Amino acid sequence: MNHAWQLALKNLRRNRRRNVATAVSIALGFGGLVLIGGYAVRVERFLRTNTVYLQQTGHLSIYKEGGLERGTAQPATYALSAEEQQVIATVLSARPEVEFFGRHLVGMGLAGNGCTTLPFAALGVEPGVQARALTHPEVLLASPELSRPVKGELIARYPAVEGAVALSAGLAELLGKTRVHDEVPAAAAQAEVVLPDCTTKEGRGALAHDANVQLAGLTWSGSMSAVDTEVVNVFHTPLAETDDGTVVASLQTLQSLYDTDAISYLSVYLRDARDTSRMRGIIEDAIRAAGVPVRAYTFDDERVGPYYAGTMPFLSSLVGFIGLLVAAVVVLSIVNAMTLSILERTRELGMLRALGFNRRQVLGLCLREAALLTALAVGVGLLIALCVAAMVNNGNVRFSPPGVPGTIQFMLTPTPALCAALAAFIVPLSVAAAWLAVRRTTRAGIVSLLSSHSS
């Protein structure tokens, strides 16, 4: 019934000032929702890419059964052997949903510079996989700041450097490694390494003459072990508390340190994050069916992605709360506007009924008005929100999120899906509010409508 829409549109022309005020409040409310939603989308994406790609948890982490809980204490028992890795790789390669996957070894030890040693937690990565994860489009979009090392290049860029490692910025500083491989003159790198005299200032200063760091640890059979490494880059860990003691090394380097060919877990990167929950069960079952008792964990599982799992409920409830407030404002403005508008037009509604409009048609007219008003307001609100977002994003406002070293850009990224979802929420909401406001009037008898003195 096109005429009903036209009539509704024409009806919006009356009492223009009130309708404009209502539209503005809806527009601002909707714009606010879009912006805060854009913020939530941004933070969620930041947290997700941090967890999935930067911490190399993957959308799914595959551990041997019990490995997540007891793998640190008993790595030899709960690691995935070379044969098991082969089986899992075969299963994963067959899944079209899987974009790529990587093998990881985690371990602890002491990092030394010849003077002092500091405890570290190490993540072993396949350099090619790491490079792929860190330069993933999702990462470049959500946290380009953290995708590049502070200094130097990713391990994958140094195939010729034996034992290439990356140190977290805090650890590098504590070890006096102010220069990475690229910044050390080749001559110095080749020179005979002398044990620095750590008691003198010069001796400590000499620590920066090379990018050489020793990693020591206990092999899985309990023997002391150590490897030479060359610091090729310094990075910020996604979490401040790990910035003073994190080492990222090639899987090969760590396997040599711990004298094993096993791994702690595999990270699985899906083409679409929305497949995560579904694929968890599918992949776990497929690998178990292939004979390897594994457990797959999703990145939002607090056991593998505690920061994501811990922050998202807070963010969601905050955004949800503000969203509710805004929705309440929208509902109230619509109820108010429609109530007044109906009061003014009671006799006109009676006239429409007299002309043969039935109750549903009269109600439909009112609801169409509300829907149109809201739709127009939503359009304006969207425009406002997109302008504000563009201004904020171009302004390169930076902030330091809690628990994250360095700053990230404050960005508002309302996605089309978000805007559509919010519009799909607000328009029916306001129609429902209008229904609330007019249903009593449209149910009234025609005679009482016509005898109303309001218009």
Add this chain to the structure above:
Amino acid sequence: MLLAITALLTLGAAQAPTPAASATVDVVQILRDSDRLRGGLKDGITWSIDVESTEDGVTTKASYLVRSRGDDALAETLAPPRSKGEKMLFNDRTLWFLKPGLKKPVSISARQKLSGQAANGDIASTNYARDYDATLAGEDPVDGVPCWRLELKAKAGNVTYDRIRYWVAKDQRRALKAEFLTVSGELFKTATFAYGNVVTLAGAPVDFIKAMTIKDAMGSGASSVLRFGSPKSEAHAPSVFNVNNVVR
């Protein structure tokens, strides 16, 4: 393997025994004498130590050639083959780990723990006479051998075990058994000592430690046996234990 390290650390401690025995029981002297028989010789000692550790049903073995003097010790790994040539240098409470080809030695202070098992280090690293105040708690035979039972209390907070129960045989003052307690008083580990090596000290043969068995008392079933072979009293120059010399 840290078990081994810890065992080596035991070597670092002792002072030479004072010949003058007092009429009353001199507990400090008892500690010193027992430390000495566990390997703490004044001028130095050279011997081999085989370590057999069992954890989670897996047994690993390693052998070391150990030189020690006073607070310093240098252990060179003889086996397993993959570790051959690795050296551990103990300077007082600091451990240097050296490996052929490793550009710089790694220093590990006694306070840094590589894993839970590292706590074993403190069992042996403790120079009891230096680190603990001892009181005589009574007399208590071990396997029929009359012993003093000493209660050791840490002098400072930098040792892992706040308290040790320590059984020293009256005859020759050999330590036969030790129980290590956590600060909260729980029994954590037990150690038993066996003798039978002979070392000639000041021209006289002395019954010297031959084996040490450390058992976890917390129920994990982990245990380690350290076997000491061919001990030889040998005066080592201090330079032997200088890390710069060891590196070269």
Add this chain to the structure above:
Amino acid sequence: MSQQPFLRLDDVHKRYRLGETVVHALRGVSFDLQQGAFTALVGPSGSGKSTLLNLVGCLDEPDSGRVLLQGNDVSRLSDNERSRLRNQHIGFIFQSFNLVPVLDVYENVELPLLINPKVSAGERAERVLQAIRDVELEPQLRHLPDKLSGGQRQRVAIARALVTHPLLVVADEPTANLDSGTTHRLIDLLLELNDKRKVTFLFSTHDEKLMARVAHVLHLKDGALPS
């Protein structure tokens, strides 16, 4: 068809509540109207004229008695059926015109046809233009109601009432808000339409001059038609 009157009211009673008191607006009203009749309903204020027109126009239902339109009891119809009946067969003219202020003359007249699925778009346009021509408002086709005089507005209302080609037109004091010159021109127009289209007219009025021009007058007094 010829035996039964076009409209019959049979002992119709209607009460309504006005605050605390119950007003007995109609007390057993019975009368017949033949098709094409042009009838004035007169009586003092509060005599029940509006109540009677509401019942005849199917805007309300009697408490007792029957309203028969072409022999059919309209109180047996559902709300939707009555809506359809009003839309397709009954025209209304109100005292205060009741035009939609945001719609121009054409659109106001078009309004009742929009919800009549039997009328195609082409026929609708034709009928709307004809109705506007009938009331001589073609030059004001695209004027909004607030640009029209009172008489012009009531002519829009008449066009809106007739555009559906109703059998019955009910008008409640259609000339009350008009000056006497306008009133006479309007009555001429209604009479002409009645003559041309054979539309049955029933309208209430106070206007003596108007009564003089109507052949058939119903006098309502205290909710009854004293005969």
